[in-house]
Amino acid sequence: METSAITGYLGIDVGSVSTNLVILDEHAAVMAAIYRRTQGQPIRAVQEGMKELLELLEDRNIEVRAVGATGSARHLTGVILGADVVKNEITAHAVAASQVIPDVNTVLEIGGQDSKLIVLRDGIVTDFAMNSVCAAGTGSFLDHQSARLGIPIEEFGSYALKSESPAHIAGRCSVFAESDMIHKQQVGVAIEDIVYGLCHALVRNYINNLGKAKDLVEPVVFQGGVAANAGMKRAFEDALDLEVVVPIHHNVMGAIGSAILAMELELMPGESSFKGFDMSDLIYETSTFGCNGCSNTCEIVRIKVEGKTLARWGGRCGKWEAEDEAAAVRMKQASTP
Amino acid sequence: MKISAPHMGHLHLMLADLFQRMGVEYVKPPPTTTKTLQIGAKVSPEFACLPLKINLGNFIEALEAGADSLVMAGGHGPCRFGYYGIVEDRILRDLGYEFDFYMLEPFNDGAWKFYKLFESLSPGLSIRSLWKILKVSFSKGRAFDRLYKRALQIRACEINRGDTSRALKKAEAVLTAAYSPNEIEEAAAESMAILEAVERDPDRQVLKVGIVGEFYLLLEPFSNFGLEEFLGHMGVYLERSVWVTDWIAPNRNNIIYGYPKKLVKQKAAPYLNHNVGGEGQETVGSVVLFAERGFDGVIQLLPFGCMPENIATSILPKVQQYHDIPVLTLAFDEQSGRAGVITRVEAFLDLLSARRMKRNAGVAAPLEPAAAAMSERM
Numbered sequence: 232m233e234t235s236a237i238t239g240y241l242g243i244d245v246g247s248v249s250t251n252l253v254i255l256d257e258h259a260a261v262m263a264a265i266y267r268r269t270q271g272q273p274i275r276a277v278q279e280g281m282k283e284l285l286e287l288l289e290d291r292n293i294e295v296r297a298v299g300a301t302g303s304a305r306h307l308t309g310v311i312l313g314a315d316v317v318k319n320e321i322t323a324h325a326v327a328a329s330q331v332i333p334d335v336n337t338v339l340e341i342g343g344q345d346s347k348l349i350v351l352r353d354g355i356v357t358d359f360a361m362n363s364v365c366a367a368g369t370g371s372f373l374d375h376q377s378a379r380l381g382i383p384i385e386e387f388g389s390y391a392l393k394s395e396s397p398a399h400i401a402g403r404c405s406v407f408a409e410s411d412m413i414h415k416q417q418v419g420v421a422i423e424d425i426v427y428g429l430c431h432a433l434v435r436n437y438i439n440n441l442g443k444a445k446d447l448v449e450p451v452v453f454q455g456g457v458a459a460n461a462g463m464k465r466a467f468e469d470a471l472d473l474e475v476v477v478p479i480h481h482n483v484m485g486a487i488g489s490a491i492l493a494m495e496l497e498l499m500p501g502e503s504s505f506k507g508f509d510m511s512d513l514i515y516e517t518s519t520f521g522c523n524g525c526s527n528t529c530e531i532v533r534i535k536v537e538g539k540t541l542a543r544w545g546g547r548c549g550k551w552e553a554e555d556e557a558a559a560v561r562m563k564q565a566s567t568p
Numbered sequence: 569m570k571i572s573a574p575h576m577g578h579l580h581l582m583l584a585d586l587f588q589r590m591g592v593e594y595v596k597p598p599p600t601t602t603k604t605l606q607i608g609a610k611v612s613p614e615f616a617c618l619p620l621k622i623n624l625g626n627f628i629e630a631l632e633a634g635a636d637s638l639v640m641a642g643g644h645g646p647c648r649f650g651y652y653g654i655v656e657d658r659i660l661r662d663l664g665y666e667f668d669f670y671m672l673e674p675f676n677d678g679a680w681k682f683y684k685l686f687e688s689l690s691p692g693l694s695i696r697s698l699w700k701i702l703k704v705s706f707s708k709g710r711a712f713d714r715l716y717k718r719a720l721q722i723r724a725c726e727i728n729r730g731d732t733s734r735a736l737k738k739a740e741a742v743l744t745a746a747y748s749p750n751e752i753e754e755a756a757a758e759s760m761a762i763l764e765a766v767e768r769d770p771d772r773q774v775l776k777v778g779i780v781g782e783f784y785l786l787l788e789p790f791s792n793f794g795l796e797e798f799l800g801h802m803g804v805y806l807e808r809s810v811w812v813t814d815w816i817a818p819n820r821n822n823i824i825y826g827y828p829k830k831l832v833k834q835k836a837a838p839y840l841n842h843n844v845g846g847e848g849q850e851t852v853g854s855v856v857l858f859a860e861r862g863f864d865g866v867i868q869l870l871p872f873g874c875m876p877e878n879i880a881t882s883i884l885p886k887v888q889q890y891h892d893i894p895v896l897t898l899a900f901d902e903q904s905g906r907a908g909v910i911t912r913v914e915a916f917l918d919l920l921s922a923r924r925m926k927r928n929a930g931v932a933a934p935l936e937p938a939a940a941a942m943s944e945r946m
Binding site for chain 2: 303318319320321322353355356357358359361444445525528529
């Protein structure tokens with residue numbers, strides 16, 4: 232390649248439903264973004280995602296200066312990719328939202344299986360909440376309902392916007408919400424009204440679960456996969472009586488946030504632990520075994536690359552991880568307070 | 569007679585000492601593990617809180633290890649705990665176990681009743697000798713608590729991860745071996761010296777976090793996924809509002825915690841001025857105290873469905889607002905997953921250190937022990 236290398240920052244967010252990768256340039260602008268399904272195979276999703284990313288970048292010669300990982304599979308991703316920073320998704324989302332709207336005060340985030348509410352003041356997170364006992368109202372449920380109604384998920388929002396009077400759907404529990412929707416269909420309520428009614432129910436549930444005693448003020452950013460749904464945006468605006476902003480890259484904000492966190496490390500060229508785009512060709516094996524050290528019988532996960540153990544984790548006592556001190560050192564910066 | 573009682577943190581160390589002095593054989597239940605919880609949850613009512621489920625698991629494992637008598641603490645007030653002993657007795661009998669059951673009601677509920685219970689365990693025990701035994705045993709308990717309290721502070725600055733926990737084990741063994749009042753006094757000093765010898769980084773910037781909430785969740789590390797040790801390894805200095813001996817002591821001077829119950833209640837009064845059972849009122853008061861002492865944040869732990877703590881939770885947003893202190897509330901039950909807890913705690917620490925950085929404008933955020941947490945974060 233003749234062209235001189237462009238400095239880029241790789242951010243990756245591997246969640247329960249989607250795996251997102253972004254490359255940011257030195258000014259934190261998105262050069263390439265990938266949103267794909269995890270399909271229960273995080274390592275494959277990362278490898279495929281990396282290949283796609285390389286294709287998107289075509290012949291631009293990117294020198295990855297630093298890598299950040301987030302999402303529920305952040306530790307796994309961090310190990311196989313050689314991440315320089317591994318952060319929880321709450322912080323990553325807050326960082327990304329602050330980048331898009333520097334004075335953001337409220338972040339609404341709804342992903343595949345979780346939802347978060349982040350309150351910021353003067354660019355600092357002051358409070359947050361994350362759903363704990365219930366996943367009604369997250370992306371997976373909308374996915375399921377769109378399939379059941381025969382409406383592609385991409386069009387779910389435009390259906391909702393056609394509604395004049397949303398149906399009242401019982402949204403406390405997603406199973407009962409479905410029963411209620413079926414009932415509304417059977418009594419002849421228009422499909423648009425049911426779809427928009429569902430959006431209202433989900434928003435109600437979100438605010439009751441996460442928004443209690445929280446001061447929600449503008450600017451409000453709505454992000455995560457579900458933010459693609461215009462019906463949800465409108466339902467939030469109705470419920471909060473505030474303007475809600477959906478950023479362009481709303482579905483990869485976690486990845487953007489982790490790339491920014493990687494950028495903030497200010498690493499010099501060559502300092503990154505990044506294993507290179509070649510990692511997509513390596514063969515990773517994961518296996519689990521029960522530790523018999525005590526009656527906790529913890530399930531230990533072992534990741535091997537080319538027959539060599541890369542990392543182990545999963546125990547309560549930490550004895551398996553301790554043997555991977557070298558890997559742990561590589562993950563310096565990981566979840567720093 | 570082979571007597572046993574449920575686990576609650578390092579309570580078993582005190583019980584072993586107490587029963588030895590009384591001449592009663594003590595059967596320490598096998599350590600609480602996931603299996604213990606599974607056994608307990610299986611035989612418990614679904615809506616009972618986590619402590620009952622773990623208690624029952626401990627009891628069943630103790631009975632299977634040969635115990636023939638069980639002791640359980642009683643109590644009264646709006647919290648369900650006071651009734652748990654009775655429920656546990658009934659459930660175990662329905663399962664077909666045979667044993668003698670002893671409910672230990674608080675001393676303040678009647679000194680004679682209190683004495684008679686001990687006398688029934690150890691016939692012929694005089695009030696005078698019981699008093700002496702309790703006094704010595706309790707002083708040993710205090711020494712254990714002091715060790716554990718200090719460990720929460722030292723761990724934040726340890727240079728080699730795990731040194732504090734290892735030193736604590738050694739210190740614990742030294743103290744366990746002490747018997748006479750003189751020996752206990754010497755062992756207390758010696759064990760503390762072992763702990764103090766842990767190599768530390770005195771310049772490390774550490775976050776200060778207070779732990780408040782329901783007593784069992786605070787005292788039993790199994791029930792909160794070893795949260796304190798995890799936080800310590802992340803470089804967080806901890807203080808906690810509930811300690812075993814403070815909780816047992818009838819006077820409630822909270823010698824270990826350092827703030828008498830009366831003061832804690834006073835601090836809570838502007839927000840909650842009456843007892844709501846359990847530690848509800850103390851939780852509110854302790855958050856105020858930690859805020860006044862300049863702590864960076866507070867973590868509240870409670871069993872899912874705990875009424876007194878839920879009352880406190882609903883009041884805490886006001887306390888947070890007036891005292892400008894962040895509070896993270898974590899509820900636990902047998903369905904809880906460690907990953908979810910860790911994600912929230914990590915995000916909370918990020919929040920605290922960002923606040924600290926802003927306040928100190930330019931002073932670096934707390935350092936994290938270099939290779940820390942890789943294992944812990946899983």
